[in-house]
Each structure stands twice: as C-alpha cells, then as structure tokens.
Amino acid sequence: MQEQSLRGLTDNIFRQLAVSEYVVFVDFKREQFANSAEYRGSLFTHQELAVAAFLDLEVLAFQEEGVRQLDGMIRFLQANAFRFDDRASLPQLVTAKVKERGWSPVWRKTLRLERDPTQFVDAESVDAYGRPAGVRRFFQGNVMNRHRSMVAAHAYVYLDRLVRVSDGEALPLKTIELKWAGYIYPNAVIRPGFPREFDCCWVHHDFPSQARFAVFADSPEYSPVINGPGQFHLRFTAVAERFEPQSLDLSLTLGTTIDEVRLVPADAARQPGNR
Secondary structure (H helix, E strand, O other): OOOOOOHHHHHHHHHHHHOOEEEEEEEEEOEEEEOOOOOOHHHHHHHHHHHHHOOEEEEEEEEEEEEOOOOOOHOOOOOOOOOEEOHHHHHHHHHHHHHHHHHOOOOOOOOOEEOOOOOEEEEEEOOOOOOOOEEEEEEEEEEEEEOOOOOOOEEEEEEEEEEEEOOOOEOOOOOEOOOOOOOOOEEEEEEEEEEEEEEEEEEEEEOOOEEEOOOOOOHHOOOOOOOOOOOEEEEEEEOOOOOEEEEEEEEEEEEOOOHHHHEHHHHOOOOOOOO
C-alpha cells in the first residue's frame, strides 16, 4: 500500500489496526548492513507493529532469514518470530500458523448493521388507557458484534437520515434513541459474535401509508412520522463503547395496504424487481 498523505496513513492503516483483532507481522529483508551479512528489516512494518502493541493486539510474527534478529520493535516484544527463507512458501506458512491459533478472518472489532427483508412481526397494540388499538407491524434490524471476545457495551441505535425519494427532500430529525426489540431500556449489551434486534419502524395495519418509530421520548416532537404512499431513504447508525459507529441505509416503501410495505437494504431496492 502506498500512502501519499498523513490523512491517508491515518484512514487506511491506523484505522484498520484499530478495528482488527490480530496482526500478521512480516519482516522482509531490506538494505544490507555495511561490513555484515545481516540486513535491515522493514521500517514501516515495525511502525505498524508498534501501533499494534499499543492497541494490545495479538501478533503472529514472521521474519525472513538474513534479517537482523531482535532489531527494531520486535526486540521489545515477546513475538517469537517464525523464520523463513522462501518467500514463495510464505503464504502457506502464514495460513498454517493462523489455523493453529484458531483465528478467523471474519473477526473484527466492529459492529455490523443488517436486515432481512422478511424480518418483521405483527403485534396487538393498546392505547394509553390499555384498550385494544389494532395490529402493528414492527420491522426489525440487527446489530452484530463481530468481535470474538469484547462485549459491545452501552449500545444505542439512531435514525440519522430520512429522505423522501420523490423530491430528494431530507425530512427534519431530532437526535433520539430507538428501541431495542423486546427491551425496555435505550442502551443494551451485545455479546461477542451475537446480533441484537432493534425496531427500525412500525406500521399500523389500518394505516399502511404511515410509518412511525419506537423511540425513548416523552414529546411527539422527537418521534418522526413518515406519511406516504411513497419511497423513503433511511439511515440507521449504531454506536457502542470502544466500537466505531456503523451505519446501514434502508429503503422504505409505503403503499395503500400493509402487504405493500417494504423495508429493504438501499442497494437491493435499486435492483430490478424490487420496490
């Protein structure tokens, strides 16, 4: 990877280290030392190793034969580097050692928002006086914790953006926490490797052209209402302690019947045959 600015270095390398669970460090031969049979290692990879050590990431280290051992950052770490002399066989060696550690390429220190278009539930509702108020259809999404061991604590979900597709108008929103499915508090814990459902929005069977949101607010000003029929673009963002915020763009279609309501990933909505 070639970086031409400090911003590029920060965005493309440091950020990747920040969301990684482990690091494969490879120290290739560079310049030969004067009056010596030994070579310098890679300065830049040693800098990355220093950042990884600061972030307390697990490391698998590989060092090419001829590189001066215990030089640079590796001298201060108990990395126990594996030596290799054939670059062509290095990928197989790395693969074997990663498998021995039991590491997985899907582990990341990140959250992932996702939604199955069939993910909804119909539930009887009541009014403020406890009287039956008809059936509501709740559309859910998931927040997945991709870390193998770290709990995503103090997790919240927000509706960040709401756009009417017909004219491109962004509808006003106030910052307010959305409700986790089947849970009475705004913040939740997401276990490592598990998803947690949240309520994207709900539609009353008797009013299928209108979508509402389950939010933690005591004022209607903080609870947005979408009036259709029509198509709308929604962006949801999840945040949690020690995790970077992650977003998901969804397309909401409101029609004149409950069965016409669709909530699908924005990319899927642009494919032929989808609403």
